Amino acid sequence: MFLLEHDAKTLLALHGVPVPHGVLIESADADISGLPPGPWVAKAQVAAGGRGKAGLIRAANTGSELRSHLRDLLGATHKGLTVRACRIETRVTGVEEAYLSLMLDPVAAGVRMLISAQGGVEIESLAKSAGAVRSATMAPELPDVAAQAAQLAAGYAPHIAGALNRAARELAKIFLEEELSLLEINPLFVRPDGGWVAGDARIVTDDDALFRQPRLRALLASRASAYPETQRKQEHGCDYVVVDPDGEIGLLTTGAGLSMMLIDELRAARLKPYNFLDVRTGGLRGDATRLVNVLNWIAEGKRVRVLLVNIFAGITDLGEFARLLTEAFARVPQLKVPVIARLVGTNFEAAREFLASRDIPVVTDLGVAIALVRGHL
Amino acid sequence: MSFPRIDRATRVIIQGITGRAGRMHARLMRGYGTNIVAGVSPRSDVADVDGVPVFAACRDAVAQTGATASVLLVGAQQLLDAIGDAVQAGIRLIVTPTEGMPVHDALRARRLTQEAGVMWIGASTPGLAVPGQAKLGFLPEASLTPGPLGLMSKSGTLSYESGYRLAQRGVGTSVWVGVGGDPVKGTRFAELVPFFAADAQTEALLIIGEIGGTDEEEFAAALAGHHFGKPVFALIAGRSSPEGVMMGHAGALVHGSYGGYAAKQAALEQAGATVFGSLDEMTDTIAAWHAARASTV
Numbered sequence: 001m002f003l004l005e006h007d008a009k010t011l012l013a014l015h016g017v018p019v020p021h022g023v024l025i026e027s028a029d030a031d032i033s034g035l036p037p038g039p040w041v042a043k044a045q046v047a048a049g050g051r052g053k054a055g056l057i058r059a060a061n062t063g064s065e066l067r068s069h070l071r072d073l074l075g076a077t078h079k080g081l082t083v084r085a086c087r088i089e090t091r092v093t094g095v096e097e098a099y100l101s102l103m104l105d106p107v108a109a110g111v112r113m114l115i116s117a118q119g120g121v122e123i124e125s126l127a128k129s130a131g132a133v134r135s136a137t138m139a140p141e142l143p144d145v146a147a148q149a150a151q152l153a154a155g156y157a158p159h160i161a162g163a164l165n166r167a168a169r170e171l172a173k174i175f176l177e178e179e180l181s182l183l184e185i186n187p188l189f190v191r192p193d194g195g196w197v198a199g200d201a202r203i204v205t206d207d208d209a210l211f212r213q214p215r216l217r218a219l220l221a222s223r224a225s226a227y228p229e230t231q232r233k234q235e236h237g238c239d240y241v242v243v244d245p246d247g248e249i250g251l252l253t254t255g256a257g258l259s260m261m262l263i264d265e266l267r268a269a270r271l272k273p274y275n276f277l278d279v280r281t282g283g284l285r286g287d288a289t290r291l292v293n294v295l296n297w298i299a300e301g302k303r304v305r306v307l308l309v310n311i312f313a314g315i316t317d318l319g320e321f322a323r324l325l326t327e328a329f330a331r332v333p334q335l336k337v338p339v340i341a342r343l344v345g346t347n348f349e350a351a352r353e354f355l356a357s358r359d360i361p362v363v364t365d366l367g368v369a370i371a372l373v374r375g376h377l
Numbered sequence: 378m379s380f381p382r383i384d385r386a387t388r389v390i391i392q393g394i395t396g397r398a399g400r401m402h403a404r405l406m407r408g409y410g411t412n413i414v415a416g417v418s419p420r421s422d423v424a425d426v427d428g429v430p431v432f433a434a435c436r437d438a439v440a441q442t443g444a445t446a447s448v449l450l451v452g453a454q455q456l457l458d459a460i461g462d463a464v465q466a467g468i469r470l471i472v473t474p475t476e477g478m479p480v481h482d483a484l485r486a487r488r489l490t491q492e493a494g495v496m497w498i499g500a501s502t503p504g505l506a507v508p509g510q511a512k513l514g515f516l517p518e519a520s521l522t523p524g525p526l527g528l529m530s531k532s533g534t535l536s537y538e539s540g541y542r543l544a545q546r547g548v549g550t551s552v553w554v555g556v557g558g559d560p561v562k563g564t565r566f567a568e569l570v571p572f573f574a575a576d577a578q579t580e581a582l583l584i585i586g587e588i589g590g591t592d593e594e595e596f597a598a599a600l601a602g603h604h605f606g607k608p609v610f611a612l613i614a615g616r617s618s619p620e621g622v623m624m625g626h627a628g629a630l631v632h633g634s635y636g637g638y639a640a641k642q643a644a645l646e647q648a649g650a651t652v653f654g655s656l657d658e659m660t661d662t663i664a665a666w667h668a669a670r671a672s673t674v
Contacts, residue, residue, distance in 0.1 A: 001623065002622075002623075047620075047622070048620040049620070079619065079620045080619045080620070081619065081620070104480065104481075104484060104560065104561055106484075106487075106560055106561040106562070106565070106590065107565065107595065109484055109487040109488045109491060109561070110484070110488075139488075140481065140484055140485070176481070179479060179480065179481045181480055181560065206479055206480045206481070207623070208453060208477045208478060208479045208480065209479035209480065209481065209482075211454070212479075229622060229623065230623075239623070239624070239625040241619075241622050241624065243617075243618070243619060254534060255532060255533060255534020255535065255537075255625075256532060256534070256558060256587075256624060256625025257530070257531060257532020257533070257534055257535030257536070257558070257585065257587055257614045257625075258532065258534035258535040258537075258538050258614075259534075259624075259625065260532075260535075260587060260588075260614040260615040260618055260624050260625070261535050261538075261612070261614040261615075261656065263617055263618070264614065264615065264616045264617050264655075265655050265656065267617045268617075268654065268655065276618070276624055276625070278625035312534050312537050312538050312541070313517075314503070314515055314516065314517035314520075314533070314534075314537055315401075315405070315515060315517070344519070344538075344541065345517070345519070366538075366656070367657065
């Protein structure tokens, strides 16, 4: 999962990395008497890039300025995501801005490090000027990373090279220990004495390694409401994302690729899907519980007016699936919308008869199913 | 024969054959014609599964049967070790359908298989197939018809849907490889370009990608580098997905400009590929290509 900046910095601080003092504020009326010393910077917490350009990072010198920023930022949307919290930090002054990131290199099967003596701007645009960003890929072992860091930073001003060198060692240890996919510090503040502070932090963690990462598990547990998708996957074994809170079409689908494609096609047809779902029919194993959970979540969509079931079953017995689905509908009576089912796979006829007896039309052509959905909007 | 062009003679073992998935897919693969010669399981009380001999050690299974390919149906947390066992035993083609392999494990498995010169397909792959010959993994028979179209896909279900629609229009596949939806994988789209360029039975190539990662961009660069002379078609899922959210596959994550749809579409089109906006458009265009080809053959 892509950690919000506040949580990324919390994780770094747990490892002893210097970060600016900061607190998380989730309401414009919150008590701000416990803030770190000002002046401050108010940073909207949203899991997407381009916050600075979008005006979501703002400086404040007084308490009233800060309140005004909080009122503007909380509830704002950025790239379709809603800002639910702001991190208020002490502004760091008298520093230079450098850049350091570590990421997986899926081609070379190693860790890729990027460093630059200039940070603070978008790395993509910085990378266009020759030599401004230096990079190397190395084996995923600490000594390899440390050796490369020293080589890469050679030639920078001594305080910058020293800071990047030390930062690289500390951050690489965290990257490997926590099994991260991305750890990017931009800007990496460098003090005249060579001390460094993580000005911002972007971290992508590996949900599949959580079982052996107690720090990340604890962090996730304490911030569950900020990461509903990961939380759901850990608890329920399926992927569910609300893609449009005003969506009108609930989707009960299996397979990540096909579900994404269906959303793309519905939107291209100017229809409004509510959710993404990979229910993983292969994991139901005769138990309707997962389907009940999913239908309960979809029932939370205030504007959902129809449910489209789309299952292309490679292995799953559709008759069995239809039986579980019917049981699930009976257990979620508050979901009162019409249902259209599009099924392909083994035992189709049994599924069709089963669902027809409950007035659910079953078709095999996705285009026909979408036309039927349209009839209910 | 060069991998991934498997056939009825390819000797295949299943690591984890005594588990629920192992037993079921051993049966389904054999039903399709795959030559399953042995299984591996730590369970000492099982001598065979439906007549397939079960060995405790991978090296014994390989030594006694001459197997060259293995399908690993073990848990995500055991995958790295099981891949190591297969490599040490001399297996040359490893297919791992299991979802949820930790990404740092995948990094190590990729180093391990590359150093040994072993082809690893996965993790999180629906498998690979040569229709009419054999399949390794879960690919549904309804989608598998022999024909001239090479197919590579990150997603299982979207490729099932695509293969099924194409099969219904009379378009079959030559070699079908599900590379899987994980960010770090054993075999990437670009790495199969030389194979599909050389494969005589492949006359065109369809890739089914999705947002996240740079696999599609690397593939586009490889096409240009290999002077790939066959038509290339592409379908990319996730055009309208939100940034910063994982869409089911661990690899399907857009952050900043990294992994976005627009860059993939642009790179593919620049390399001469036809990128489709919908499944219908894909089916119609490829069926038209197939019909035109048939009339000139």
